[in-house]
Amino acid sequence: MTAVSRGCAERNCPGRVDQDGFCRLWGHECAGASAGSDVVDGPAREPAPDPRPPRTASRPWERPAVLPTARPHDPLSAVVAQPVVPEHSRYCPQTTCRRRLPRVAGYCPDCGTRYSFTPPLADGDLRAGRYRIEGCLGNGGVGWVFLARDEDMDGAWRVLKGQRNPEDREAAAAFVAERQALIALNHPRIVTITHALRPESDRDVGYLVMEYVDGGSLEEARSTAGPGGGASAVDVxxxxxxxxxxxxxxEYLHDQGWLYCDLKPENVMRVGGRGAADPIKLVDFGAARRIDNTVSPAWGxxxxxxxxxxxxxxxGPSVRSDLYTVGRTLAxxxxxxxxxxxxxxxxxxxxxxLPVPARLDPFLRLLARATAADPDDRFGSAAEMREQVRGVRRxxxxxxxxxxxxxxxxxxxxxxxAFGLHTDGDALDVVEIMLGLPAPLVDGADPAAGFLASLGPADPAELVELLKTAPERTAQVTYRAVRALLAxxxxxxAGPLLADFPEELRDWSLWWxxxxxxxxxxxxxTARRRFEQVYGWLPGEVSTRLAYAxxxxxxxxxxxxxxxxxxxxxxxPGVVAAAFGLAxxxxxxxxxxxxxxxxxRVPESSRASTVAVTCAVRILLDAPDDGRRLDAAIDAAATxxxxxxxxEREEVEAHILRIALGxxxxxxxxxxxxxxxxxxxxxALRRAFERRCRSRAxxxxxxxxxxxxxxxxNAYRPVTWW
Structure with missing residues (x-):
């Protein structure tokens, strides 16, 4: 007999547990696992080897690093000593061949195409009579990147980017696309192009001259942010x-008709010396393409x-595929x-x-929507996704x-x-909850938006009749009628009014x-499934999370x-229903x-503060002594x-005094x-309690x-001789 791999018992962990009781996916010891458990009869056999390299941390998100504010880097410190394209990235430049090439230069043995995977510029070379090469910074998907000084601008630092291999026609087309994109774009979060150099020979495709962003990439920053100077996950x-x-x-790129296509932490540079703002810029537009381009090779x-x-x-590339890369970059x-x-x-x-803490649940739901397999299930625009990112961040x-x-x-x-402002779970009123939940705002693009805005407060039955006079039976009119009928x-x-909407309609208001x-x-x-779906679509909205709760x-x-x-x-803290629900x-x-x-914690400015304090004191009065009841009584008195x-003030104060006396x-x-x-x-406390009881009496x-x-x-008054 031999132990078999079984599911990890940790919360939400998708991993499998090996025969030693450790999760093969994340590396932690599984609670309740023991060597030799979960056995089956049969011949002994070795477990299948795990092809993945071992992890350096079991759950990186549990010990994230907060990246320090970016500081300007010495540009020369980024120069690569021996730049060369790594062997796993060396392919024949001929599109119809693409043979793997182990050597750094030569001719493809299959098609005879000439290739070179070494940088075409050397230290000290001068381009356009003004850009002095100081070294190679590396290579991206389609081009070489060099550090240079602009001798016409008092030696200002510049970055020159040129194609990796002039024989690679697809890469050449991508490089031209990058040049066209960068020349046309002007945004504070996008690297600025300062010059476009023309080719100086038949084997030269020219270079883009860009500003030097001096804070390093996000990948570089987190590579030394962990314990002992190692790599680390970043604080969410x-x-x-x-x-x-x-x-x-x-959002700016898409409005200008461009797709970025190749977002990843290596392509996001931080601007040094800007303090807590920590601004970033996107670099490496080698994969950029027009939104309507459906013929050029897709890079990623x-x-x-x-x-x-x-x-x-x-x-394949689209606005939604671009937003997919944002989700994967955050992951x-x-x-x-x-x-x-x-x-x-x-x-x-x-x-x-993934077994992440509950506080990160909205973040996972954000990632789930951004990286959905079906593009239609993702965010529809950068602006829409940004609004949810902000909400999740809060x-x-x-x-x-x-x-x-x-x-x-x-x-x-x-x-x-303000619904469910009590601690009796059996007394929850679903109609009260429905009326107390925030209502979706009317879509301004709806033809009946003006009519709906004209409706004042009215009795639910009266409102039902008013809605029948709407000039057009639009979705927003239907939703308002549903709420009126429920009230x-x-x-x-109410249910049949929504039956005509197609099931595949991705309108969160419908499912709400x-x-x-x-x-x-x-x-x-069913209500739970519906609200979970809306929460998944809008994870940054506390209203959807409240409804799901x-x-x-x-x-x-x-x-x-x-x-x-x-x-x-x-x-x-203004959503007091959440405090009572949590209680x-x-x-x-x-x-x-x-x-x-x-x-x-309900603020004293809230109309529910009195009810909250009264409920809290009664809970403490009935609770067993946990060694901290006096602390709770003092905190409650201060509130x-x-x-x-x-x-009810005297009654509440009497309860608190009684807790303290115990x-x-x-x-x-x-x-x-x-x-x-x-x-x-x-x-002193007995006398205070006695006074409040007699005052109430x-x-x-x-x-x-x-x-x-x-x-x-009389029972609590201090003992005296008279």
Whole structure:
């Protein structure tokens, strides 16, 4: 008998466990795994060898590096000592041949084409009478890159890029495309071309002269950012910041009719000396092409290229394939320590199986949509993707440092999300939830947008009748009618209104409203699937994540619901429904202290602060002593002190005093602290509790309650001789 590979028990890990109990994909020890487990009868045999090189870290995203601010590099430090094209990249330049060539120069033995994989310029060469070559910086997909000084500009540093092999006609065409692109483009996130040099011989295709970007590439920066100066994954929030800048450049490129096609960390350069802004520029436009070009060879890099480009060749590149490379670049920066390892990271929905922390869930969903196998499932434009990248960055950053980053949505109406403001999971009202969730904003391009804007507040039944007078039955009119019918208690009429929309329609508003119909109709599993789909399309929107959290809670999955409630609450403390939802889920998980802490974070400026504090104090009163109840009582008292007067204040204060009296007040770590102005002295707190009970007793009209409060006051009053 021999141990067989089995699935890893770690959360969401897609790896397999070897006979020693270690995950073969990520390298960590699997919880619950043991050598010799999961055996089967049969002849012993050696496990199949893993062709992948060993990993340097089990889960790179767990120990990411925050790249320091870029500083100007000495240009000469980037010069390659012995530049030569690596053997794995040496192919015959003849398109119909493409034989692998081990030598650096000569003639192809198959077709006789002359080739050379050494740089055509040497140190000290002078081009155009002004550009003095200082060394070779390396080579890209189609060209050589040289460092030079501009002698006509007081020795200013410049970069010259020329074709790698003049005999390679496809590369020559790509180089011409780069020259045309760079001359026409002008954007702060795109490297600037300063001069285009004409060929000086029959074997020379000319050179592009570009600005020298002095901060190094993202790949270079992270290659020494890890422990001991090794390679490291990049902090997700920082990588998303680079993503926003990249998408700024892509939006401009696409508007100008160009595709970049070959985005990867090596082609993103940082500008040194700009402080915390850490700006970047895109370089290496060798693969750039016009959007309408369907005949030129498609260039890209393994692991970053969209599947349709690999499948269709020249007809594959598009705006959506460009955005695919952005998703893969973000994955390469954050999920592996080196970009060459990105081929191990799945694309599309499979990326959601990675065992990342819950706080990174919106990031994985962003990657899943950006790298979907079907181009129609990806983001439709750089601007659309950039908006979601910004939203995901806010969520990830807030989950990491605890600093809220609320913002106004461009897709959903402002809403206090004041529903479910209690801690009783059995008392949730689906209609209240439907009315409390933010509503999608009306699409301004809809023909009935003006009519919908003219509708004021109205009773749901009245609104249903008003919507029947719409000049045109558009999608937006239908969605508004669905919400009105649900609010009026006519859920059976709302569903059929959406039946005529095709199932393949990728309109997130449609699936949002189908989720509402399923929610109010009691089909909670379907509601969860619908809202998860919308959340996957719009991972940067806290509104979609909130709806998915509610659906998870109602569907009986408090653990998942708590993760998403917490993500919403960390990012936007104005969404008080998330705080109460998180508290309910933590109570279900037997974590009363965590539930109370969540409610005590509701800001005093919120209308729900009184309810939140009252619920938190009652939770603490009923919770077992975990050694920190006195800390919680002091924190709760400080919160109550900041609140304006409210009816239940004395009751809440009495609860807090009662909690404190049940704790050990002799602990020295609380010396000097006070509770409602009283020192942490037992007699002082007993008197304060007695006063509040007697005050409440005087105001109540219920005789039994009055007697109970007086008895409680007498029971807690300090012992005296009279």
């Amino acid at each position: 929030a920082q990588a998303l910041g680079y993503g926003v800048q990249i998408l700024d450049a892509f 890099t393994a692991g970053f290229t969209a599947p349709e480009v690999e499948r269709l060749g020249p007809a 390469a920066l954050t999920l592996v320590p080196r970009s060459v390892d990105v081929t191990r990271i799945p694309a599309g929905q499979d990326v959601l199986r 969520q990830v950053s807030s989950a990491g440092d605890g600093v809220p980053r609320p913002t106004r949505s461009t897709l959903f109406s402002p809403s206090a999300c 009026a208690g006519r859920a059976d009429e 409203h189908r989720g509402l119909v399923a929610l109010v109709g009691g089909d909670l599993a 509610v659906a998870c809670e109602l569907d009986g999955d408090p653990r998942s619901a708590a993760d998403h409630y917490r993500g919403v609450w960390d990012a936007d 309910r889920c933590l109570l279900a998980a037997a974590d009363p202290r965590g539930a109370a802490d969540a409610l005590l 109550v002190d900041k609140l304006p007067p409210f009816g 704790c050990d007040l002799t602990e020295g770590r609380h010396d000097g602290r006070r509770l409602f102005g009283q020192p942490l002295d037992e007699d 005087r105001r109540t009209a219920d005789r039994r309650e009055r007697i109970a409060l007086v008895d409680l006051a």
